Amino acid sequence: MLGFISLLPSQSPGDSPSPSVAVPCPATVLLTGVSPELLEVHLVLLTGVPPERFELGGLPFGQKRTRQMEEVRGRESKDRRGGGGGGGDGDGERTERCRAEEVIAGNRAALEALRELVMYPVLYAREARVLGLNFPRGLLLHGPSGTGKKSMVRAVVRECNAHLTVIDSISVHKSHAGEGEKFMREAFTEAYSQASQGRPAVIFIDELDDICPPRGRSRIVGQLLTLMDGKSSKLLPHLVVVASATRVDAIEPALRRPGRFDSEIEVTVPTAEERFEILKLYTKNLRLGECVDLQSVAASCNGYVGADLQALCREAARRAYSRLSSSSESENVLTLIMEDWESAKSVAKNSVTRGVTKEIPAVSWDDIGGLKDIKKKLQQAVEWPIKHAASFDRLGISPIRGVLLHGPPGCSKTTLAKAAAHAAQASFFSLSGAELYSKYVGEGEALLRRTFQMARLASPSIIFFDEADAIAPKRTGPSANSSGNATVGERLLSTLLTEMDGLELATGIIVLAATNRPNAIDAALLRPGRFDMVLYVPPPDAEGRYEILRIHTRKMPLGDDVDLWRVAEHTELFTGADLEGLCREAGMAALRESLRSERFVCDDIHFQAALRSLRPSLTQSMVDEYSNAAIHGPLTRRKH
Structure with missing residues (x-):
């Protein structure tokens, strides 16, 4: 059986209209979609004629579609009681x-x-x-x-x-x-x-x-x-x-x-642009102050869905009303200011990752002393792909998917990960070996998969694995289990490899990991596409120790005789954690003395007493062992 589609022959402007041409085609076509583009494709395949020459129902295809759409949308609704x-x-x-x-x-x-x-x-x-x-x-x-x-x-x-x-x-x-x-x-x-x-x-x-x-x-x-x-x-x-x-x-x-x-x-989950559209929709009847930047609010609401944004607007309006009612000024117009939105975010949180994501740590790069080269590389690896994604696309560069931080304990590896998440304003997911090892079979793998799923929904996001050597241990051979079943560590490693390979199709997700034993991590994780970059975080040098001492004493009243640079020179092999303990011990010594003399000042004598009572947690042989294990991976890869 043949059906007929009416075709308009091509003609130049000014020519007299030509009669329609009927081209036979199969009468029955089963479509799985109903978009006009798909209908055009089927008609072109059946007839070999460009779609602009199709005539359906006496009108060219595109004109008929537009006219019918206008008729349906413009039809006035009638009262049901009238039929x-x-x-x-x-x-x-x-x-x-x-x-x-x-x-x-x-x-x-x-x-x-x-x-x-x-x-x-x-x-x-x-x-x-x-x-x-x-x-x-x-x-x-x-x-x-x-x-x-x-x-x-x-x-x-x-x-x-x-x-x-x-x-x-x-x-x-x-x-x-x-x-x-x-x-x-x-x-x-x-x-x-x-x-x-x-x-x-x-x-x-x-x-x-x-x-x-x-x-x-x-x-x-x-x-x-x-x-x-x-x-x-x-x-x-x-x-x-x-x-x-x-x-x-x-x-x-x-x-x-x-x-x-x-x-x-x-x-x-809506993107930043979609969140901005949703916020404009929910605030169209609200009075916003000149200082309110809805685009900034939308950009800071990673993982918020429409219902969360509606709750955020409602909470911001409630706080504006509370501020207006308690104000002594004669202003009678309810106006939302930027502070209302910031305070509302502490109550109206996103529901998609509730119970899984951690609060974005309030740690900045300035809170970490020294390690300038490491901080610069982390900024390029973590911040740039999120803040300059369009530039990466223009250059055809794929951002790295994972960064492994390794080095002696107490050298700010975890703090570096938190500072990176805060600087990028990304959702922060943190997992450790203790959370993933469960007495129930499969529970750790399920938590790992759920974390990656939530990270995709709340992107841009950072997944941080502390004690990565416990989560992804090196495979040494057949499982010791007599039944032949994989161990918990092997199952976790297999799940982690699968999830990290799946990030090739995701955007705005970066995996950070920290370990004290890089040689104990399975080599499969260190190939390109997984942990592309491996950074050694060394103990701080003299300049770094001085900056760390300044950070930990910025709220302490120091005596005029305190020379932090001299203290830094006498604390070789001290880690960041050791220096924090040194400042705390000096403060405790000053506190014990001030309880008797009521002089609340930390003098050089207190730092000297703390130096005599504390010892560095590292030795030179330990530092040499950690530094010999350092490997450095590439920063970016060219898109294929």
Whole structure:
């Protein structure tokens, strides 16, 4: 059987119109997507004619699409009591139609896919019949809670003047057997009734992963499969089913095959630009002070989803009201200032990484004495890829994925990692060997995978592994376990290798690790693409020790006879931790004396007493051993 697509022959400006040309083509085409671009591709493949020459329904393809879209969006909604169909939730009330972008921001890809799923069966019904197209009938939106999946569906339904039927876990999980299945049948029947009248109808299944888990075929799952496969569903192109889920892998696999939920779209955590759009939407009715920089607020809210940003705006407004009510000034207008946003962030935190991420440490590069070369390399490796990502792309350079810090204990390796996270304003995830080694099999690997997953959601982010030699020990041969099973360390290493290899597709995620024993780490972690850079953190030299002493005594009242440079010269082989202990011991000596004389000053005599009572934690042979193990990796790699 052959169908016909009308084609417009090419003509030059000023030429008289030429008659349409009919080109035969197969009449039945099954599409898995409904975008106009995909429709054009199929028509070009079938006919070999450029898409600008297609004529559908008496109009050129692009012109017809634009005109039909304007007609649908411009149609005034009628009162249901008069027989017309107003948009909304099927509750019998009139709703004001507006563009979805007016009430929801971010996740444009998911919004467009949802709009196409609902509107295209109406816009292109005639063309679909001519070409034998089958529009997708199901869409699965999955992503973290609070990203706006339900709000997106309601906004598109209101814009398209469609009928909405909601099925949620509370309505399905009834106390009496059979009530949940009955509710689902009634919901589909209501949607069938609306779709059979030519009105777009949307069935929204909220929390599908809770309603239809993969653990066995329950009656609810069987009922949903029957309803979605029913003849009525297939004969009503105006009926679509949209579902939301937090964990897509926790859904019955039978629901995810073509013909049911044909398309799956991830609703991700918003980027900095999307967070800015969301904040503008939530603050359009608020009065902002001239000092408020919403772009700066958005940039500092890594990992915040739409619900978190809404809570942040609400908390900032509450703090502004509290400030206004307690102020003695006569100002009567509620105005939000930058301090309101900063203080609100301490209460309204992001929910995606709650319980996993650590607070960004309040440690700056100035809090670390010495190590200028190490700090410079860390700035290039950690800060630059986050703050200058566009420059890396222009030069075709892939930023490094991991940095391994090794050296004697007490030389500020952990403090360097915290300072890097603070300087980059990145989400900070910290794990140690004690947290990953659990008495329950598989729990450590699950925590490791969950940490990397949260880091992807809250990017830019830094994952820091303390005591890396315990997390990724060197493999020395077959497992000592007589059963042949891998040890805990081997399983953790395998999981870590897999996750770090997966970072090739991620952006804004850097792994930092610290160890005192670099030779005990498996060599597989040190290849390019994993820990690209290996930095040796030595004990501080005289200048570094002087800076460390200044940092730890900046809040101490020092006597005029205290010469910190002379103290630094007499503390060779002292680490940063040793010098901190020296200042503390000198302060305690001054405190013991001040309790008797009430003179709160730390003099040189107190530092000399502390020097006599303390010894460095390192020896020259230990320093030589650590320095001989130093290896240095490349900073960046050229993109392939």
